[in-house]
Amino acid sequence: MAWMALLAAGAFEMAGVAMxxxxxxxxxxxxxLLMLGGFGFSFFFLSIAMxxxxxxxxxxxxxxxxxxxxxIIGMLFYNEAKDWKRIVFIAMVLGSAVGLKMVS
Known part of the structure; x- marks a missing residue:
């Protein structure tokens, strides 16, 4: 349940950033209000996960x-650069998160 709350917190964080x-x-x-709601729900679910x-x-x-x-939202919806270097570093961040899950 904590991991689901953490994923929800991350999703609301992404929504807050987009807002x-x-x-x-x-x-x-x-x-x-959407920006405040996104960050508010993000902190709420983060506190549950913690x-x-x-x-x-x-x-x-x-x-x-x-x-x-x-x-990723910036690349998909706001015409930010989509070059391979950005994608490699995003993959590195996500790989690090998976690595933390594996050793926790």
Missing amino acids: INKWHNERNWLSF ETLPMGTAYAIWTGIGASGGA
């Missing part, structure tokens, strides 16, 4: 999901 861009472009209440998982592992995986997911 930062939406808020930056549109400056309306809906964008602002009841069971070690803090260092949970935080590292949560930030890895958020950083990688934010970069």
